[in-house]
Amino acid sequence: MDNREVARILNAMADMLEIKGDNPFRIRAYRRAAQNIEGLAEDVESLIARETLEEIPGIGKDLAAKIHEIATTGTFQEYEKLKAQVPSGVVELLTIPGVGPKTAQLFYKRKGIDSVARLEAAARAGELRGLPGIKAKTEENILRGIEMLKRASGRMPLGLALPLAQEITTRLRQVKGVTRIECAGSVRRMKETVGDIDILAVSAAPGKVMDAFIALPLVREVLAHGETKSSVMTRQGIQVDVLVVDPKAFGAAWLYFTGSKAHNIHLRDMAKKKGLKISEYGVFAERTGKRIAGKEEEEIYGTLGLPYIAPELREDTGEIEAALTGQLPDLITADDIRGDLHVHSTWSDGAHTIKEVVEAARRRGYRYIAITDHSKGLGIVRGLAAEDLTRQREEIDRLNQGLRDFRILAGIEVNIRADGTLDLPDGVLAKLDCVIASVHSAFRQDQQTMTERIVRAVGNPHVHVLGHPTGRLLGEREPYDLDFDRLLEAARANGVAMEINASPYRLDLNDAHARLAKEAGVPLVINTDTHTLAEFDHIHLGVATARRAWIEKKDVLNTLPLKQLLKRLAR
DNA sequence: GCCGTTTTCGGCCCGACTGTTTTCAGTCG
DSSP: OOHHHHHHHHHHHHHHHHHHTOOHHHHHHHHHHHHHHHTOSSOHHHHHHHTOGGGSTTOOHHHHHHHHHHHHHSSOHHHHHHHHHSOHHHHHGGGSTTOOHHHHHHHHHHHOOOSHHHHHHHHHTTOSBTBTTOOHHHHHHHHHHHHHHHHOOOOEEHHHHHHHHHHHHHHHHTSTTEEEEEEOHHHHTTOSEESEEEEEEEESOHHHHHHHHHTSTTEEEEEEEOSSEEEEEETTSOEEEEEEOOGGGHHHHHHHHHOOHHHHHHHHHHHHHTTEEEETTEEEETTTOOEEEOSSHHHHHHHTTOOOOOGGGTTTSSHHHHHHTTOOOOBOOGGGOOEEEEEOOTTTTOSSOHHHHHHHHHHTTOSEEEEOOBBTTOTTSOOBOHHHHHHHHHHHHHHHHTOSSOEEEEEEEEEBOTTSOBSSOHHHHTTOSEEEEEOOSOTTOOHHHHHHHHHHHHTSTTOOEESSTTOOBTTTBOOOOOOHHHHHHHHHHHTOEEEEEOOTTTOBSOHHHHHHHHHTTOOEEEEOOBSSGGGGGGHHHHHHHHHHTTOBGGGBGGGSOHHHHHHHHHO
């Protein structure tokens, strides 16, 4: 059973409990459990096998039993019982922005509305007004919410949201009176997908910022327009909130709007136990109401006896505990990257010559790159055969002779065939500086076949790196069905590194898998898989993923100086 | 339903915005 399916059922349970008006803390417990299960890199099945479910924060005896039941039967009794009472269409009403459990329950109880379609019809016909608290305006809002729902495209990949957020901050920074503007939310935490964009500003004239914001050309619809807080829907289909805050409280607001929610709740809980209260306005002494901190995030962590915690870590997955004991990782930064080990050129499907990509890499301050074009077996691109590699090697040698303080490594991205053998003979691979092995075909093999296939490839003595190890494409293709633990074991045993592929459509390994790889002692490389020069910039997305995985400079091979890297690759 | 260097029972984060109110409930983040 897929972790996401377990999480879906727990969330659905929470939805139904909400509609029924059940204990809010019980509902929160289900949601927290769902979230933590979803963020797990490991399958719940294996946790059940090891009887370690209850080690997940927020999962106690009861929930562990229910999760066990879900994993074995696909559902659990209490959930089925509740499903008979609350029609799924009523639960679906909750997906409409502005419609919560109370409203959904009201419509169902009083009007028998049990689907979005029926609600839409009722709102159009003006049949909702007259219900307690409902008038024409609410009907309008419901219709608007349904429209938004129809257009909603779900979460946006970070690679798209980040430039959008940067564009908005850049434009608002020019508004008169703005002295500071920063991105918050999951964009700042560099989560791989983003539900909305949160931006925080300091300004002497908040009204001007609000007006400028809602007038931006990328705004499709204004959802809220207050004195200091406004929300819009953009043409790209993502919601953006902008907030103007008091400079004295900027740190508190930034912390609050950066989240994650779970991180904030944990901090507030800690504060409460110290007789403090944290809100987006600062840290206050509970008894006197006096403000103790608020200007900078560091101060706020300080009041709790904590060092600063990087946004990428703020998921309540152990970072607060680590901070308390001085065990926070010294996270890798983009400046630590000395070269890119996964680069395509015109020799296969890249858009630029080796000379051109080398120049671009040097402009970035890199000291080396590996040219890793595709091997020939890959039907969809012009892959290289052994004799092509010989000629390519000659070109690389020639270019290297003219370079100082920079080295082009001769490499290949060799296909892992369906049976786990590689596309090129060992004798050819042996001559190369950097061999990346990747799966590009037969994605749907069953778990055992796929695992054995990749383990076999990793066992080839000439392979240095496993490229985009799980094969997922964000929002497009599921990861391969893979026993990741076994793969990590094989990688460690053979000294093969795992790639964090920084392509915005891949981010593979993802944060959770990369963290497991680190914990298993498997080295990592962060590569862009560049096909066009602009893609070199994606390295920051890969570094962000690594940071979310608690990865340090020493965990990543392409932070090494050239000599040490070559030594490491030569093994 | 979880959880415990203030508790194994009684707590559980905090505030803005909206639309409906005439003091507030619901929703959202």
